[in-house]
Amino acid sequence: MVADEPVASDLVRLGVVPRQGGLVPLRTKDEVRAALETFNAYVLEVPARHAGIVKDVVQAAIPDLKTADFQHLRRVVQFKYLPVHIQKKYRPPHPSRPRGDSGEVSSENDVAEDDDAARYFLISPSSAIAHAELVDVLKRNTPFADSSKPPVILTICVPALAPTSAEQAAKWSVEYWPISYKNTNPYGPHPSLVARNAAEIANDAGGLLGLADAVAEQTFSKGFGEKVACVVVDRTAGINEIIAVTGDCRWRCSGNDAPQRDGPGNVMAHAVQRAIAMVAKKRLRVAGHDPASKPSPHSFCDSPLTSLEEHFYSKDNIPSNGYLCVDLDIYLTHEPCVMCSMAILHSRFRRCTFGRRMPLTGGLTADNALPGKGGYISPTTGLGHGIFWRPSELNWKFLSWEWVEEDTAAMVKDSIKDTLQA
Amino acid sequence: MNAKEKVYHERFMREAINMAELALRSDETPVGCVFVKDGEIIGRGMNATNKTLNGTRHAEFVAIAGILEKHPISVLKETDLYVTVEPCVMCASMLRQYGIKCVYFGCWNERFGGTGGVLNIHSDPSVDKPYPVQGGIFREEAIMLLRKFYVQENEKAPEPKQKKTRELKTQILPMDIHAPKS
């Protein structure tokens, strides 16, 4: 894109090597939950013309059944729409002849309009009524009361929550039970919103992460901190205006004290904290309040310390009337720790992209929040906080992506330990 | 908490309330804190988000920045925090990374709380050692200060300034103050 060229050439001049790869949107905490949670439900084979009667019988037997709780599950389904594993349970393949799929399906189609054709009725969650009680109730009512055939009830596993995309609905319809998708995502940003934003930032993301790599290299080689950095940009005008770049400075001497390398170092000097502080100082400067006249405490580490940090800090390229980091995007070499994730949220960033996922310390990803012993999640699979999108609990949310290298074999293998708080 | 302990903790929470009152007089969200080592206050802080235009300048950050001017980072492992409002998720994580000994707070923080109000960053699985927390010390006074701030903000003209200060309330939103969850 022509509009992106000035930024790209600026980065080339600074010796930045763009990363090659693409963006993958993070799943929200609720999306992870929606993808994992299931319950058991009863399915009943019933002649099509009696489906309505059976529905009434079930509602009378389970008066407080809330069908709204499983609206995403189709209630009455034709045989041909059942997942294969359920089809096989109702009509096992004939042992003497190989199952001819075309023959079976066409015969099913032939009788599809027939009132006596079978329908498959999702009765209720199995927690709503005991199996024996359900059989009893059905046997006492039409059509099973007048039939020698007992009701055939299966207990199947179904997703507990609505799907968050059409793809997920299609997948679940094959794996569990026919699902209806309402073209909304109650558990996260709408897929089309995520796709639109990803398309907007995808071209430049590799270059900006490359810049973050270069920034990290500078602060690291001076011994100031770990090889972690971030880049803050304003893309509201359609091109990336780079507002601040900062590297991690946790090991830099504070006052007269050199942090012990076996401890956490100066936590307040993580790259994200420094970047947010520099954005604020820049706004003060542009507004005519020289932040240099009242230096902040040494341990905030909020002044530029390398040539790259100085290069971007010195530009007066931010409006003075903005507040916090509203409308700004942030690119990070690593998934930020819980403190930095919440700092990004407090500062109301618009979008966030990071390089390496940090399953033991990262605050943004929500994946693999599998319940472990005593209600805790297993820390080896991810902390599961998903801080970027928890709108019912925290009062801001932003879109987030992780960067995946084009050549997965060459995934950035940095020397940073898994236990590092980035 | 026995009577003797109560007196001990209330003494320091009173100092934290004093810092919150100072914040209120400075047009900052009234949250204040003190850090205590061996029965002595080694640092004080108050929210400074408006003055700095930085939404992360919470009382806890301001106080620790002051402490680290004089003390090594490791001092925080022998230090307790007294803060008028429950630490937010960000501060709760910072405190855990530094290895804080114990956190005492006044009222809960329903919007951002990181030690029970919303999340449990002090005790959730993490690579860092968990820390104990105790809330509810001078809870009503902490809430009253937040209410005063809210009224003060609403009475204030002119409109642009009011808007700006409202946007910078990241430590707690005064309308969210509430009793502890049962």
Ligand SMILES: [Zn+2]
């Ligand atoms: Zn961090």
Ligand SMILES: [Zn+2]
């Ligand atoms: Zn805080």
